[in-house]
Amino acid sequence: MMSIKHWIIVLLTIASLLVCGCGCSNTRNSKDTVSLNMWYILGRGSSGTLQDWVTDFNEGYGAEQGISVNMVYGSDTDTLTSKLVESAAGKPGSASLPDIAVCSLTAIAIGKNLFIDWNDYLSQDELSEYYPTFLAEGQYDGAQFILPTTKSTDVLFINKTLFDVFAEDCDITYDDLQTWKGLFETAEKYSDWAAESDDARINETNFFMAESIMDYLQLGAASLGESIWNEYNELDFSNIVFQRVFTDYADSVIDGGTYIGNEGVISAMISGKIVVGLAPSYHYSNFSNKIYFFDNSTMPLELDVLCSPYFSSGQPVSLLRSAGLAVLESTEQKNQAAAVFCSWLSSMQSDMHSIGSVPAKTTEMYDYLLSESDLPSENMVRSVLMSSFLERELISPNYSPEYYTISVKLHSVIADCLSSNNYADSKAIFYQLKEDMSNS
């Protein structure tokens, strides 16, 4: 006969098992999912493949880790930074600040204390895997605010279809586009050639356009060993090199060889407005294979890529482009989750980078640049990237917090001055620019 103690033990065991049984059935949804909102850079006229990677993360590794990333807003660098500034300032009606922003260092204009320092979330060994120049681009005041993913550089995109017709008539080659002087002279020749064309569509085309005038100015000045910025992060209007670089560009606009507009190089090229554009190389895969002219007629678009020009009295330099990942300070749980996502994304970069960009990690970058593709077009881009990244001096744009404010103002002032047709002399525009910038 069992003693009372035995009975009690048996019954308590049964009771415990039953209670556990009840509890276990509630564990299905017990793991809370950390939801992260992400803002990302969407180049004008482009749609990146980041969405596909985020979907892969959410359905795979993210689901395992209980992390879900929502891509809630995409825009260009300036607009994104502007929206971040509005949100950080609590402007009525502005969106909530995201948890992750794919952005450049200009975003820290909203306040560096709003971002996490990657040094706190990644080990020095992990950080040392990145190409030092790329890593340095995301540093400010000793902190690593931006974690690079992929990198590109400004290159010349050429609508070969249109260029070939013009080149044959005017005896022009790609060699003429190696220097800024050659490019602007070619643009002037194109302007004359297009004006005389019987094709109304050609009449309306310009030769050249820069995606960002600021980037052209920085690239040009760096080629001449100077900077357009003074020690106070202000535009250095007293610098003769700045004046020369600017007036060369402005002259070309006045002559009609260079187009200035709000749209980006891709939009301008696929709508038949330009033949050659200076833009970040990652845009390569975002061009369509057709040009749609204003009269709804089409023309095949064959794309060629060249290294960015330089001033013949200076040296070839390349401007680093592309943004990285920044995490905005939130709860420690969200910070950790964001770090997990960014590390995952970063580990995928050898597969993630598109034609026109290189992985930000040193080993992966060299692997990519030194390998060959079966596609001739990809090899062409790779060759240009190799020259740009490995044979030229790499220049980082001045991504100081002040850059954002100055960039927005400068673009607007330059666009106003150049499109008003009131200035026949580029130097007059430069002085007007100086005056407008001083007033602002």
Next chain:
Amino acid sequence: MKEKFMEFRDLVHYKFNQGLTLKMKLMLYLLSLVGGLLILLIIILYLVGTFSSIASNTQLTLSSNLIQFSDNITASYDELAGRCVNLSERLTSVIENQLLESDDTIKSLNNERNEIEKLELNCYDTLTWAIESANCSGGFIIFNCTVNTFIDNSEDYKSGIYLRIMDVNSTRPIAPDYMLYRGSSSLVNQEDIFMHSHWKPEFNISEFPINTTDSISQELYKCYCCTEVFTLPDSTERVMLIYVPILASNGETYGYCGFEISSTYFSLMYSSFNTFEEDILLLISPIENNTIYSNRGFMTFSANGEYNELLSDPISIENKGSLYEFTSVENEFIGMFDIIPLAPLGSDWAASVMLPYDLYLHEVNTYQLKIFSLIALFAAIAILFTIIISVKYINPVLRGLDIIRNGDSKKTSIREINDLIEYLAQQDAIINQQKNIDCEESIDEATLTAFIDNVKSLTRAERSVYRMYLDGKRAPEIAELLCVSINTVKSHSKSIYRKLNINSRKELLKYAKAMKRLETDDSPPA
């Protein structure tokens, strides 16, 4: 089975006839009580619907979701239709103003690039105002003219503007950024907007499911249409368009205008109505012959994306009592649906709320497991208390019985047993007294005299045995105390009986007692 039962019954009867312990009997009665209470509890739970509550709760939740969802969809589309009509009327005014300036008709704008670009620019603000005030992800205007009638299939091309909101979000931005999907590229520069990656300058009307052939004889508000959901040409985004004609005062059709709802926007907007689980799916789709075509409708995203491939399958609906069974090629759901009036023209539409059948079963099983676990827990605890109560109650009684059995006079904690012990002690005293009287009556004087005389003749060993008999010891005890064998004790006993002229231990004690009484009576008082 019957034989087994009979065997069991006989066994129980046998056991009962054999006699059960008090503890077992009490435990059986208490267990019967627990069993009765459990049956009563189960009956009450059944009567109040506890066992079926998960099913009815699911039905209630799905039903309230459906009502909320379909009401909101209907109201939302009704408002959109109203805004479409309003946009159309405003555009009529804008277009007529421009056409009156140059005394043109809309068709006369064919091949007039500058006029068409001017028209697009004039209509831009009206369109963006309408988009910003409507529940939509974009809007469009199609003009009945083209910039180039000389290209192939030019009859399919129409000028116009198609704007899509870039920052589609569950909260509407105050000033959204736009992407130009169709329209003159000059708008990009003039309005500082983005160009869509699949931008084209004009609509190829054959790529859009917009019916431009029906003659329009009804009032404007009666002829708005909803397209089925289709993939936007050249892109991967699935959208639905709600549109109305733009009518001139003279009845001419200037074109069409309307709004876009993208699948992303739909999902963001309506996921918030899901109050049950993240796995519930909300769907609007055309319905024909009890089959809904999810590939031609919208569905909110499931949390893990597991059911997104559903969009390619038709789903058949079958009534299963208060709920419906939705079956596609690979999936099974339960849910409810409601026919909703999206537009006066076009297909019938249904709003459906569906729950994966596996999940539903899981919820039901989990719930029932919980209920039965709790009942079993209750039973286990009741049995535990039954055992404890039985033991606590019976043990003092058993201790009392032991006391009675040993003839002790100890007190127990039970008054009735104490009373019984007292009663039994009194009874013993009466019996002893009676015994003494009986003893006195049977004493033979001659035998007593001989006994007294012969006691002195006992040997030393016999005397030891004799004294121990007087002390109440029995032969085995005496053998043990004197360290002799039982046979030796028996031998001494025979010798004692012979010498004292008696036949038994009982007689020995009787005459010894009488001798002692005589000695007491003869002794002088102290």
